[in-house]
Amino acid sequence: MSATTTTNPPEQSPQRAAFELKGSLFTLTIFYLQSSDLAVITQHLRDKIAQAPGFFCHAPVVIDLNDLHDPVDFTALVALLRQYQLIPVGIRHGSEAQSTAALAAGLPLLPKQRAVKRPDTAPEPQAPEKPLRKYTRTRVYSKPVRSGQQLYAPDGDLIIIGTVSGGAEVLAAGHVHVYGSLRGRALAGVHGDNHARIFCSSLEAELVSVAGNYRILEKPSDIAKLHQPVQIYLESERLMIRPLT
Numbered sequence: 001m002s003a004t005t006t007t008n009p010p011e012q013s014p015q016r017a018a019f020e021l022k023g024s025l026f027t028l029t030i031f032y033l034q035s036s037d038l039a040v041i042t043q044h045l046r047d048k049i050a051q052a053p054g055f056f057c058h059a060p061v062v063i064d065l066n067d068l069h070d071p072v073d074f075t076a077l078v079a080l081l082r083q084y085q086l087i088p089v090g091i092r093h094g095s096e097a098q099s100t101a102a103l104a105a106g107l108p109l110l111p112k113q114r115a116v117k118r119p120d121t122a123p124e125p126q127a128p129e130k131p132l133r134k135y136t137r138t139r140v141y142s143k144p145v146r147s148g149q150q151l152y153a154p155d156g157d158l159i160i161i162g163t164v165s166g167g168a169e170v171l172a173a174g175h176v177h178v179y180g181s182l183r184g185r186a187l188a189g190v191h192g193d194n195h196a197r198i199f200c201s202s203l204e205a206e207l208v209s210v211a212g213n214y215r216i217l218e219k220p221s222d223i224a225k226l227h228q229p230v231q232i233y234l235e236s237e238r239l240m241i242r243p244l245t
Helices: 038-051 073-084 095-106
Strands: 029-034 059-066 084-090 140-143 152-153 158-160 169-170 176-181 184-187 198-203 209-210 214-216 232-237 238-243
Touching: 029 084, 038 140, 073 084, 073 169, 084 095, 140 238, 152 158, 158 169, 169 176, 176 184, 176 232, 184 198, 209 232, 209 238
Parallel strands: 029 059, 059 084, 140 158, 152 169, 158 176, 169 184, 176 198, 184 209
Antiparallel strands: 198 232, 209 214, 232 238
16 A cells, blocks of 8 residues: 655745835926927027037926916927937926826826915915035045946035046035046036035036036136136026135
């Protein structure tokens, strides 16, 4: 009489979730639309992209309609932005008609950020302006930043002890310090800190930006500052380049 062997089925491990949904914060470029004329938009967009080829490549943008009340052909606008390698991710401050048209074109609506005054009521006392978030985490990088490389300090200053090569990009929520030649692109205050600055030992940059205000170094006054130690900062919403002396 032969014995019968019973084989138990293998235990199945719990199935892992296919995805998770979490909130996060990102730095986005705001596309302030002031005209619905696609020909005018195309011309200005071509000129702007020509100032910094590759800088806005595949950049996510939010279309802000606060200054425009005309109807917008969002399908054509999205196609135009994608033609110049900008990726529209939504709109904000649109009217009811604009918002309906944007949704029909597949663009989500982002929450408004400006308070709306209530009519026939006394103005409410304004709360004191909140101070900018204090950044505490400084990133120090002690190697040359090579072409095509990107360094980012999301919570503080970025200190680079070396050269930033052409085609490289360095970004910081706070200040950017380059103790060497700055030949690539440097962006300080990427979360909107107007008090952020860029410091470098030798200015040879392709592009500099503070709190979203960028500048291409092509004017004669800029060229005169090349190969000099400088600091770059905002003054009355103008990007200033001054010697460190």
